[in-house]
Amino acid sequence: MASRTFLCFNHGKFLLPFTTTKFIPASRRPIKILSFSSVSCSLNTPQPTVEPKSQMGSTPNVVKILEERGLLESITNENLRFVCSDQTAGPLKVYCGFDPTAESLHLGNLLGLIVLSWFQRCGHKAVALIGGATGRIGDPSGKSQERPELDLESLEKNIAGIMEIVNKILSKNANLGSEKTSNFVILNNYDWWKEVRLLDFLKQVGRYARVGSMMSKESVKKRLESEQGMSYTEFTYQLLQGYDFLYLFKNEGVNVQIGGSDQWGNITAGTELIRKILQAEGAYGLTFPLLLKSDGTKFGKSEDGAIWLSPSMLSPYKFYQYFFSVPDADVVRFLKILTFLNMEEINELESAMKKPGYVPNTAQRKLAEEITRFVHGEDGLTEALKATEALRPGSETKLDWETIEGIAEDVPSCSLPYTEVLNLSIVDLSVSSGLFESKSAARRLLKQGGIYLNNNRVDNESKRIEAEDIVDGKVLLLSAGKKNKVVMNKAYFDFPRKGGPSCVKWSLHLNAEKNVNTKEPLRLTSKAGSLGKWLFVIKFWKLRVSHKPRYFMDMPGNSSNAFVFPNWVFMQVADPHR
16 A cells, blocks of 8 residues: 655644655755654744544545536646545635625526535535625626626625525535534635735735736636726736635635636636745645536526526526426536436436436426525425426416415516406407417417416316406416416406507506605606506506505507606516516
């Protein structure tokens, strides 16, 4: 069995295997390390050491796991493989950074959380770094132009939202690692950057940064070749992220930084600073591939935009549906990189997909369930499954107002007066709701058995809406096929038609509570444009029904008027023609 020698730095968090020839940083002269025991080395600057392992037993090699699942792109030093496989070494401390550019993380950030989670589950310690300071600058990696500047209020709001998501996800892994302890921490780099003075930074850090090396980074070269170019602020971002690694290495014992493949330049900036300033080895970088579809396009965006991880920005139902619709060509690879299912189970699913009798979307269902559970928890998954079943045409699940209300934001919706809905034919309702552009199209699909009212197939063209069709007396769910749906909210009053057939009826839902924070009434001004984006107002009526006031108005397409809602907060426009 080959012997291995280790060089241990006393004040940090790592233990490193070395080949027989290395050099002591203090003298910079090569020496032979022949002892089979650990060799201590004292440096002028305190360095990280490995925390003793307590009752960890056999530790899985996380690098090997990541490589097997397609989650490893590059590592800065192959020694990391040996560190992770050595049973006498203590746990690593691994960090991943998240800049607060929005109130929520999105699918592009998810791989960072998954890789951090793998380190946790293999007994290592995770550090999630929120870029309270670097977020004010903006990472140019993968961007064609400079990010817009965030005001302080938005930045703080984004930080709070991201910290909540990270805490919720990483806390699930706290008792899954070998140590069975809380093994993660969330930090904000503004906590140390607020103490850094510019002249001190230039003297202590800037002198070690070589402009040629900084210019050679891929993120810099691409921007310099573009029409937009690159500002000095963005150019220095790699130095700021590099200093973060230096600070965490020295003060928190962090010895591994992870990130997407587009972060390679920023990560190596950190390992270089650690080597030059602290004269220390043992800082590692690890990158994972970007999330791409089989055709090479970016995975993580829908027609409506980014796939957010916060339930307030994207419901668990819609999140689940996004993964459920993954094509067969991608589903196995995504099961490997986005879930924690063992490889045997994934391989069995892959084999089953190639055999006769395979139930379509079985693998997609497993993917959607696993990733929704990871991000939104058991409650979020239950909510998504309940809504999915309730909205399935032909489902025997009894619909209720609460279930439909939970998905109302995820499907087109409109409001129609109650007396206009009652006794309306199913064909006319299909057109009035905006589900079809013409009655002929509605009739055609109805004859094919493709129109559903509250998940029940409509077979009779003469079907008219009755009071018992309205779920809980409040709402209708109309579907054309499996995917096209519209939620129709019932209005509790009749509305006098004025303005003739050229006008389209809209409803504005207003908050029932007065706006006590301002003395000025809320003013909305209409502008010329396309229906569905602007309000065209010529008349409006104030109607009080129960506790919620509503304003109804008729509008043609060319009016430009202003109207005022005194002391009420505007919340939502429901467009019946979406």
